[in-house]
Amino acid sequence: MASRVLAQCVRQLPRSSVRLSSGNIAVRTAAVPRTRWTEQTRISSSVGVFCRQYGDLPPLTIESIKERVMYVLKLYDKINPEKLATSSHFLKDLGLDSLDQVEIIMAMEDEFGFEIPDVEAEKLMSPQDIVQYIADKKDVYE
Amino acid sequence: MANPLRREVRQLYKNLLYLGREYPQGADYFRERLNSAFMKNKYVTDPKEIRKLVDCGEDVIKELGTMYYLREYSIMKKRFYEEELLGLLNIGRPTD
Numbered sequence: 001m002a003s004r005v006l007a008q009c010v011r012q013l014p015r016s017s018v019r020l021s022s023g024n025i026a027v028r029t030a031a032v033p034r035t036r037w038t039e040q041t042r043i044s045s046s047v048g049v050f051c052r053q054y055g056d057l058p059p060l061t062i063e064s065i066k067e068r069v070m071y072v073l074k075l076y077d078k079i080n081p082e083k084l085a086t087s088s089h090f091l092k093d094l095g096l097d098s099l100d101q102v103e104i105i106m107a108m109e110d111e112f113g114f115e116i117p118d119v120e121a122e123k124l125m126s127p128q129d130i131v132q133y134i135a136d137k138k139d140v141y142e
Numbered sequence: 143m144a145n146p147l148r149r150e151v152r153q154l155y156k157n158l159l160y161l162g163r164e165y166p167q168g169a170d171y172f173r174e175r176l177n178s179a180f181m182k183n184k185y186v187t188d189p190k191e192i193r194k195l196v197d198c199g200e201d202v203i204k205e206l207g208t209m210y211y212l213r214e215y216s217i218m219k220k221r222f223y224e225e226e227l228l229g230l231l232n233i234g235r236p237t238d
Contacts, residue, residue, distance in 0.1 A: 098152070099155055099177065099180055102152055102155050102156055102159070103159065106156065106159060106160075118149060118152055118153055118156070121152075122149075122152070
């Protein structure tokens, strides 16, 4: 949307200058190639010159969250990577301890860069739960 | 296990893990020792016992806190007062 507004401003600039110097014929002829120039910029304005770029992380998708969660879990030494699936329960299927679950949640906090309060961390018992929780917290909907 | 106590144990473990990251002898060494210490008391069910152990853990947190504080203090002191020490020993001063 910002690029559209900026493109409109670009279009209006030479037009307003033509209006100011409308008495001068020479300027009017000179204005013709300038409007051609604005036609060209109308096409390519979304790409380049007036577009600001802010630094930020790429937007999260559910797929990317799941990949990162599984990657972190595979690096954990107490988990067998072959037994790991998105729906495997930490305590029941993977044979982990509640203390291991605390460590896993801490690793997730480090990976995604935000704190998970204990009240909610207790309930995250499988990779699918974690992905769902992070998607809820980070407003990722698909 | 009673729920509030369970939560306290979790929080204790978490805090100790955070502190253990900066342990001088290595974070892994600390983590293993911590795990074995918690596993030893895994089957304690008496709430009073659990409370005592949790208090023990909190003392450990305080000890680690002071240890890190002293370590930082000594590093800072060395950094800022080194020049004075060198001055006393007349080393590193340009000769006039």
